[in-house]
Amino acid sequence: MLLFLNVICVHTAQATQISFGLNYGFRHVENGEIQETYGNGTVYVPYFRLTPFKSVGIEIAHEGGYNQRGTVGIFQEESTLSVTGWEFSGVVYLPISPLIGYIKFGLAYYSYKQEIESAFIREPVDEKQWTNVFGIGASLMLTKGLFLSVEVKTIPLRVRPFDREVDLSGIRVVGGIGYSFNF
Amino acid sequence: MRNRTHTKAIIAVMLLFFVASFVRPQADEKISANLERMIQDQGEQARFTVWIFFKDKGQELEKKMVTVQSTLNPRALKRRLRHLEHTPLVDEYDVPVEDKYIQSVRSQTIRIRHKSRWLNAVSAEVYGFAMHRIADLDCVKRIDRVRSFYFREPDPAQTRSTEKPALTTELHALDYGASFNQVNQINIPALHDRGYSGKGVLICMLDTGFKNFTHQALEHLDIQATWDFVNDDPNVFDEDGQMGVGNHGTQTLGTIGGFYPGELIGPAYGASYILGKTENTEWERHIEEDHWVAGAEWADTLGADIISSSLGYRYEFTHGEENYTFKDMDGETAIVTQGANIAASRGILVVNSAGNEGPALPGENTIIAPADSPNVLAAGAVLPTGMRVDFSSVGPTADGRIKPDVMAQGFDVYTVEIGGQSVYDSVAGTSFACPLVAGVSALILEINPTWTNYDVMKAFKSTADNFSNPNNEYGYGIVDAYGAAFYGEKKLYPPKSLTVETIANDYIFFTQYIDRLTWSANPLNEIPVVSYRLYARRSDIQADTFLLIAEVDSQTFLYDRRGLLEEESFIYKITSISDTGEESDPIYATSLR
Numbered sequence: 002m003l004l005f006l007n008v009i010c011v012h013t014a015q016a017t018q019i020s021f022g023l024n025y026g027f028r029h030v031e032n033g034e035i036q037e038t039y040g041n042g043t044v045y046v047p048y049f050r051l052t053p054f055k056s057v058g059i060e061i062a063h064e065g066g067y068n069q070r071g072t073v074g075i076f077q078e079e080s081t082l083s084v085t086g087w088e089f090s091g092v093v094y095l096p097i098s099p100l101i102g103y104i105k106f107g108l109a110y111y112s113y114k115q116e117i118e119s120a121f122i123r124e125p126v127d128e129k130q131w132t133n134v135f136g137i138g139a140s141l142m143l144t145k146g147l148f149l150s151v152e153v154k155t156i157p158l159r160v161r162p163f164d165r166e167v168d169l170s171g172i173r174v175v176g177g178i179g180y181s182f183n184f
Numbered sequence: 185m186r187n188r189t190h191t192k193a194i195i196a197v198m199l200l201f202f203v204a205s206f207v208r209p210q211a212d213e214k215i216s217a218n219l220e221r222m223i224q225d226q227g228e229q230a231r232f233t234v235w236i237f238f239k240d241k242g243q244e245l246e247k248k249m250v251t252v253q254s255t256l257n258p259r260a261l262k263r264r265l266r267h268l269e270h271t272p273l274v275d276e277y278d279v280p281v282e283d284k285y286i287q288s289v290r291s292q293t294i295r296i297r298h299k300s301r302w303l304n305a306v307s308a309e310v311y312g313f314a315m316h317r318i319a320d321l322d323c324v325k326r327i328d329r330v331r332s333f334y335f336r337e338p339d340p341a342q343t344r345s346t347e348k349p350a351l352t353t354e355l356h357a358l359d360y361g362a363s364f365n366q367v368n369q370i371n372i373p374a375l376h377d378r379g380y381s382g383k384g385v386l387i388c389m390l391d392t393g394f395k396n397f398t399h400q401a402l403e404h405l406d407i408q409a410t411w412d413f414v415n416d417d418p419n420v421f422d423e424d425g426q427m428g429v430g431n432h433g434t435q436t437l438g439t440i441g442g443f444y445p446g447e448l449i450g451p452a453y454g455a456s457y458i459l460g461k462t463e464n465t466e467w468e469r470h471i472e473e474d475h476w477v478a479g480a481e482w483a484d485t486l487g488a489d490i491i492s493s494s495l496g497y498r499y500e501f502t503h504g505e506e507n508y509t510f511k512d513m514d515g516e517t518a519i520v521t522q523g524a525n526i527a528a529s530r531g532i533l534v535v536n537s538a539g540n541e542g543p544a545l546p547g548e549n550t551i552i553a554p555a556d557s558p559n560v561l562a563a564g565a566v567l568p569t570g571m572r573v574d575f576s577s578v579g580p581t582a583d584g585r586i587k588p589d590v591m592a593q594g595f596d597v598y599t600v601e602i603g604g605q606s607v608y609d610s611v612a613g614t615s616f617a618c619p620l621v622a623g624v625s626a627l628i629l630e631i632n633p634t635w636t637n638y639d640v641m642k643a644f645k646s647t648a649d650n651f652s653n654p655n656n657e658y659g660y661g662i663v664d665a666y667g668a669a670f671y672g673e674k675k676l677y678p679p680k681s682l683t684v685e686t687i688a689n690d691y692i693f694f695t696q697y698i699d700r701l702t703w704s705a706n707p708l709n710e711i712p713v714v715s716y717r718l719y720a721r722r723s724d725i726q727a728d729t730f731l732l733i734a735e736v737d738s739q740t741f742l743y744d745r746r747g748l749l750e751e752e753s754f755i756y757k758i759t760s761i762s763d764t765g766e767e768s769d770p771i772y773a774t775s776l777r
Contacts, residue, residue: 034692074689075698115693121747126693163694 018052022179024152028067029171039069039082046152046175050092058092060105064156064173079118084169086111086156088134100139101148109134109156113169126162133157140179151176214319216328228312233297233330233472235519236289237305238323242282252278259386259487260530267531267636277302277526285323292318297330298413298478302526303519307474330474331508331519355755355772361447362608365568366439366593366620370663372451374769375627380669381454382626384633387440388483388532389619390476390493391433392463394420396602401444402437405457409486412461413475420461431602433461435611436494438600440619440626447608448598451623451665455630458486463495476554477523484530489629491527491534492622494615496552510548514582518553521560528559533629533637535622537614538564538588539577549656550577551587561641562587563621564659565594565614572657576614579656588659589641590648592620624665631669643671647708666769667708676711676768679703679741682758684775689746697748699775703741703758713738715761720745723755723774730757748775 024046030036044066052058068083090107108131115126136154143149151174158169215223219234226232241248253274256264264273281299286306290296293308300306307330310318319327356373367373386408393412397403410420420433443453460479464472476495483491508518515521524534534554541550555562555577565576573595579587594617601609621644628640635643645651647668650661667677680703687698701718715737719730734743748754757770 038692073691075687076689080691115691117691119746121696122691123696123747123749124694160693165694167693 016183018058018181019184020050020052020058020148020179020181021048022148022150022177023047024150024175024177025066026173026175026177028173031170032168035082035167035169038071038073038080040071041171042067042069044173044175046173046177048179050181052092052094052181056094056096058094060088060090060092060107062088062090064088064111073117074119076119081116082113083116084111084113084158088156090134090136097139100141102139103137105134105136105138105154107134108132109158111156111158111169113158113160113162124163128160128162130158130160136173146180146182148179148181149176150179214324214326215315216326219315219327219329222329223312223315226312230312231294231309232312232315233307233332233474234310234315235303235305235307235326235328235330235474236310236318236324237303237326237328238281238285239325240282241276241279241304242284245276245279248279249274249276252280257485257487259489260484261487263487263489263531266634277529281306282323288321288323289318297416298474300474300477300481300523302481302523303477307478330472332472355757355774358449359445360449361445361598362610363442363448363450363598366597366616367449367451369566369568369570370451370592370620370624371666372624372627374666374771375631375669376449376451380627380630382441382452382623382630383454385452385455385490385626385629386458386486386488387452387455387490387492387622387626388458388460388479388486388488389433389437389440390460390462390479390483390491390495391436392431393461394433394437394459395431396434396600396605398605399434399438399600400606401442401448401600401608402434404443404453405437405441406455407457407459409458410460411458411479411482413478413482414461414464420459432463432494432615433459434602435599435609436492436615436619439597439616440492440623442600447606448600451620452626455623455626458483458488473518473520473523476520480523480527480532480534484527484532488532490622490625491524491532492619493534493554494537494613494618496537496539496555508553510544510550511582513549513551513553513556515557515559515585518556521554521557524554524557524560528557528637531637533622533625533640534560535618535625536560536562537618538562540565540575540613540615541577542575544578549579549581549587551579551581552577556581556587558585559637561621561625561644562589562659563594563614563617564588564591564657565612565617566591566658566662567595568593570662573612575612576617576657579659586654586656586659588614590621590644590659591662592617592624621663624663624668627665628669640668643668647671652707667706671708674710675708676713676760676762676766677706677708678760678768678771679713679716679758680706680771682756682771682773684754684756684773686775687744695750696746697750697752699745699748699754699756701743701745701756701758701773703771705738705741706760709760711762711766713760714763716740717759717761717767718743718745719757719759719770720754723753724751730755735761 028042028044048062050060065085073080088109090105092105095102112129138152140148140150155172292314297307357377440450442448442450462475462479536555539552544550565573595612596610597616601607645660647664648661654660682703685700689696718734720733721730722728754775757772759770760768
């Protein structure tokens, strides 16, 4: 992918644009058992994007906010599942006036943690795992620097903290506001 | 006036004699109707095995009783002292059959088989034509046939099961091997752990012949006497040219007294034994009741504390003779039952198999004699799981008493085999429940040497698991050896029946396990219990030791031990705690994942 970005950068050289913003929205959970126990949730995603070329950039984003409570086990013990992560993506812009569409693809480093309010838990779940991120989105410039954006992304996250695989994957549909300027 | 009175008295006396001459039994009346019919059917040249009952024990009865008392075996005397504390140690039953009477009938018989002081009779082989001559003798009270029976074993198809023991043997001092379930089901290891093995108790086994005493599980046995009542010699092994032995006796002996750690441990491996061969195992196991009675008298003479008899008499074998019917199972009709009653009256605890005759028609029973006696402890059979085996005979007796009395494993019972010195087999039948119960009896008498046979029977019935609701299938239930041995003591007992259920607890990302321990209050406890203590140790780690995991109040009968992993398995023990802080002996259970 770095080679891909390098090639694009060579062909689309321009003044570097810096963008940052905050998205917020819906987080779907694929796994039925997780969904039944903890439900779908919401996430917030602050991000920083560097666009050194006209149609290509890189993004660092953090996803947080999925911090759901639910009861587990035959004694219905209170518990919390939180899933947060960092994403490192390449972004390719596809201007479709008046919007600026984009797709992004990259690596994500996610942590997941299940805290159960029980004195009997021998080995709590608190793990981290690398995965991928893929998303598409669009921005609408309100002013020269201010823009609105929407994004749909998916992060496949199949984890196996012990001997059982659990699917924490899910689609996120988020939207928010951002600001960009040339540097 | 006086003369007239005398005349009336003389006439009255003459009338009395006249009437008495009619009342006195005639020869024909002394021969039972069944026997008369048999003689008619088979002819006067046929040979019959009969009981010849005598009218009394002859002259100078008191003097004879004194003589008998002075010659009583010390063991028998000791047993009678505890049983007959307030009655004479010797009575008419103990006086031998009058020799003059025997001599008077001997010439009319082919041979005398047995003399029974208890029945005041001899069993003899007699030609039909001689029967009336014997009946004409003044000393003869009655003549009846000796009954012959068919010895039944359960359907071979029911002699195997694939069920495995519910618990392992590792909780106890001895390694019971494959015999663990049959002894653990009736709580014997709890007594073995305390060093009891039946030592000092003399058990008489009445069965088929016995052999293979060099078997690794039998060679330790203290066998004090043997007698073959079929062939009338001391050899209870196989004998060339004589009636053979089956493996039945050897296997019942192995069940009660076997000892070879890792393979077989019977309940009373430390007891002493006398072995009576009372079954003719030639010809489809043809058995006769006079052998049994003779064996029981022999047991009394030698001072046996217990008779373990895996034999029974009801369904006949030979000559199409009529069976004992369910109405005869009234505790006093069958000859062997009468013999067992007299044995019990001497203080001998008679344990007998209930029978393998299965369910009864409505209003009837399938119990066999002498298990029908109120003085005999009748042992029925259960599966290793505790369910009654279908073939186990049922009550009630004809006079409405509950039978069987107690239950023990009678299916998949592990015992010795006659085919080698280290060969074992699994067998089935109430025949094998009987020696298990008799073995427990030996442990009880070792612990309670002052108890009578009736004390032991009461302890059994009061502590078996169905004691509060006895019925005619399970009797008073499955034996609790520990409970029975300490019955009546103000003793702190552990709770009853600790069980462990393993429950998977799903936390989505992983599963932990819960061992749910349940138990119940022990109704034997007269000492107030204030709490229960639960201990656990890993069963998959040999060196692990028991640690206290919880103490719960006396109204709590469930404890969830949580947070367990799949690879962990545990042995649990639970004790009762009294208000003075005393802690009972434990009972155990294991978790299996």
